[in-house]
Amino acid sequence: MALPTERPIPQAPPDGAAATADTKPRKRGRTVPPPTERIPVLRWARENLASSYFNAFVTAVCLVALYYIVPAFVEWGLIDAVFTADSHEDCRAASGACWAVIEEKHRPMFFGVYPYEEHWRLVLAVMIYIGAVGMTMIRRFWSYRILVPLWLFTLTSTLTLLWGGVLGLSAVDTTQWGGLPLTMVLFSGTIVVGFPLAIVLALGRRSHMPTVKAVSVIFIESLRGVPLITILFVAVNVFPLFLPQGLEFDKMLRVMVGMAVFFACYEAEVIRGGLQAISRGQYEAAEALGLGYWHTMTRIILPQALRICLPGIVNHVIAAFKNTSFVLIIGLFDMLTATTSVLQDPVWRRFTVEAYLCVGFVYFMFCFALSKYSHRVERWLSEDKRF
Amino acid sequence: MNEQTPDTNSNTAADTAAIHLVDVNKWYGDFQALIDINLSVKQGERVVVCGPSGSGKSTMIRCINRLEHHQRGQIIVDGIELTDNLKNIEAVRSEVGMVFQSFNLFPHMRVIDNLTLAPMLVRKMPKAEAEALAMGYLERVQIPEQAYKYPGQLSGGQQQRVAIARSLCMQPRIMLFDEPTSALDPEMIKEVLDVMVELAKEGMTMIVVTHEMGFAKTVADTMVFMDQAEIVEIATPDIFFTKPKNERTQLFLDQILTH
Ligand SMILES: Nc1ncnc2c1ncn2[C@@H]1O[C@H](COP(=O)(O)OP(=O)(O)OP(=O)(O)O)[C@@H](O)[C@H]1O
Numbered sequence: 204m205a206l207p208t209e210r211p212i213p214q215a216p217p218d219g220a221a222a223t224a225d226t227k228p229r230k231r232g233r234t235v236p237p238p239t240e241r242i243p244v245l246r247w248a249r250e251n252l253a254s255s256y257f258n259a260f261v262t263a264v265c266l267v268a269l270y271y272i273v274p275a276f277v278e279w280g281l282i283d284a285v286f287t288a289d290s291h292e293d294c295r296a297a298s299g300a301c302w303a304v305i306e307e308k309h310r311p312m313f314f315g316v317y318p319y320e321e322h323w324r325l326v327l328a329v330m331i332y333i334g335a336v337g338m339t340m341i342r343r344f345w346s347y348r349i350l351v352p353l354w355l356f357t358l359t360s361t362l363t364l365l366w367g368g369v370l371g372l373s374a375v376d377t378t379q380w381g382g383l384p385l386t387m388v389l390f391s392g393t394i395v396v397g398f399p400l401a402i403v404l405a406l407g408r409r410s411h412m413p414t415v416k417a418v419s420v421i422f423i424e425s426l427r428g429v430p431l432i433t434i435l436f437v438a439v440n441v442f443p444l445f446l447p448q449g450l451e452f453d454k455m456l457r458v459m460v461g462m463a464v465f466f467a468c469y470e471a472e473v474i475r476g477g478l479q480a481i482s483r484g485q486y487e488a489a490e491a492l493g494l495g496y497w498h499t500m501t502r503i504i505l506p507q508a509l510r511i512c513l514p515g516i517v518n519h520v521i522a523a524f525k526n527t528s529f530v531l532i533i534g535l536f537d538m539l540t541a542t543t544s545v546l547q548d549p550v551w552r553r554f555t556v557e558a559y560l561c562v563g564f565v566y567f568m569f570c571f572a573l574s575k576y577s578h579r580v581e582r583w584l585s586e587d588k589r590f
Numbered sequence: 591m592n593e594q595t596p597d598t599n600s601n602t603a604a605d606t607a608a609i610h611l612v613d614v615n616k617w618y619g620d621f622q623a624l625i626d627i628n629l630s631v632k633q634g635e636r637v638v639v640c641g642p643s644g645s646g647k648s649t650m651i652r653c654i655n656r657l658e659h660h661q662r663g664q665i666i667v668d669g670i671e672l673t674d675n676l677k678n679i680e681a682v683r684s685e686v687g688m689v690f691q692s693f694n695l696f697p698h699m700r701v702i703d704n705l706t707l708a709p710m711l712v713r714k715m716p717k718a719e720a721e722a723l724a725m726g727y728l729e730r731v732q733i734p735e736q737a738y739k740y741p742g743q744l745s746g747g748q749q750q751r752v753a754i755a756r757s758l759c760m761q762p763r764i765m766l767f768d769e770p771t772s773a774l775d776p777e778m779i780k781e782v783l784d785v786m787v788e789l790a791k792e793g794m795t796m797i798v799v800t801h802e803m804g805f806a807k808t809v810a811d812t813m814v815f816m817d818q819a820e821i822v823e824i825a826t827p828d829i830f831f832t833k834p835k836n837e838r839t840q841l842f843l844d845q846i847l848t849h
């Protein structure tokens with residue numbers, strides 16, 4: 204057993220020596236519980252609120268700020284607020300918030316200019332959609348046999364409900380779509396089209412084929428440097444000029460593709476970061492086993508890369524959700540624009556703050572749920588896979 | 591064994607040779623990593639390659655399954671010449687298994703999935719059959735009980751044995767080992783070497799880059815010493831360890847054996 208001087212110096216393999224450090228078997232099976240703390244609350248407070256003079260100072264400042272803000276907000280939002288009103292006169296009399304504006308205007312806020320008597324279709328569509336998203340989030344249902352039929356059903360049923368024109372439902376043109384359902388359609392479309400495109404662009408940018416690489420780089424770099432609003436403007440107003448006479452795409456579809464492309468350019472760069480973190484050894488092992496390019500990518504490289512950059516991916520997904528409000532440039536009324544237009548009503552325009560708070564809260568709930576969920580997925584992945 | 595006749599009308603050596611390297615030269619940019627390499631390995635022969643760091647040992651065996659490409663000379667594996675022809679590369683890779691210093695297991699898959707992946711995707715083997723095959727090889731490397739763990743939950747020695755089993759699942763006729771024990775703690779080296787000795791006994795054609803001279807003495811039919819991108823000496827272990835012809839070989843052996 205002699206290897207001394209000949210032991211390769213660390214520089215030789217990129218991941219050799221480092222790999223072993225992590226690969227020691229993990230000792231489990233500790234049966235004695237750690238000693239419990241007597242006064243956990245005090246201890247928590249000391250550690251988290253006043254661990255240093257600076258920390259204590261920051262805590263004090265925050266407490267003072269809360270002292271001024273919270274009671275004032277409670278007074279305005281709860282104590283002096285009007286929750287239901289027979290007319291706007293009741294609100295004018297009160298000194299607090301007028302939540303009645305939401306009761307009065309929630310239909311145009313959430314459903315836009317969609318025909319009033321058809322709103323039940325939107326409610327049903329939103330419920331189906333949220334149900335499907337909820338099911339997809341549960342790990343027990345993660346199998347193609349469940350998810351593919353589920354989403355085929357969800358897409359056809361929600362789009363049928365929105366579009367109409369069949370099964371005795373009256374047809375509603377996309378220009379009349381609005382509010383929350385529109386936000387959801389645009390968001391889903393952006394992700395469904397944009398995410399695969401992002402993967403293709405990321406792989407293309409790392410391709411050894413010069414043309415594929417060049418096309419990806421030019422695509423990403425040129426579109427990433429342009430504001431979204433410009434891309435949407437081009438998609439709506441300039442793009443049709445290049446189409447042959449008579450051929451026309453739906454305006455909303457064009458906007459959605461514009462959003463998807465914009466999303467894909469950013470996401471592609473995030474994914475590229477993940478791809479770069481995968482060691483050369485993984486590619487070599489796959490090659491040595493005789494796996495081809497696509498098998499190597501789909502089975503070995505991408506699963507690891509996407510897991511590594513999951514936080515960055517979710518970041519842009521959340522941004523894409525909020526970007527849907529840009530549809531206002533083609534005169535579509537998503538939740539935010541619909542609210543703005545509702546508040547043109549001179550009788551209720553004083554109560555914009557309440558209405559916007561409500562819309563903001565809906566946006567927040569979606570984004571917060573998304574980010575919480577991504578944290579949970581990360582935890583699942585690291586629990587299972589220990590890498 | 592199906593006898594494949596080489597496309598080249600070469601000498602008789604190539605007919606019985608599993609691996610045949612003729613005047614192989616390789617450059618990394620301007621740096622020449624292999625100079626006029628000539629080596630012939632017969633069916634079932636065990637070759638141990640040693641030499642100082644940076645002498646081109648890894649480069650040479652990585653050329654044999656085309657992880658690196660050579661610029662000049664000929665490499666013929668099981669009668670198939672390695673060129674840019676993708677069909678040939680595919681054919682060679684399905685005959686040749688490789689074990690790396692850093693294991694290179696797929697960390698996001700369980701051990702069993704690491705083993706069945708290539709047989710299922712490349713050989714189109716049904717899942718049940720691939721799993722039976724995988725369990726068979728896990729038993730041969732003595733860790734069937736680890737089949738449903740992730741690589742990160744295993745020790746280094748166990749991981750390297752999984753890596754060997756993974757290569758064997760493709761049922762290769764030739765195995766390449768690039769310093770398979772260099773990344774391991776001393777107490778784990780033996781368990782990996784034992785598996786390799788078993789493999790050698792079964793008649794596998796092997797090229798092993800290693801500095802484990804004990805192992806070399808036990809299994810090697812041929813010793814190869816490389817230095818500065820060249821093969822300096824090829825000899826049987828008897829001659830290699832007692833009276834090597836080249837003084838660079840002697841110097842190297844003195845260094846590693848006195849420690
Ligand atoms: N991808 C590469 N690009 C450029 N130079 C390289 C590359 N790989 C290896 N080299 C160089 O080629 C020479 C031979 O490298 P090789 O890895 O084959 O050596 P080795 O004999 O395996 O050494 P060790 O015992 O350290 O593993 C070294 O000088 C190395 O710096």
Ligand SMILES: [Mg+2]
Nearest residue numbers: 215647648649
């Ligand atoms: Mg090496």
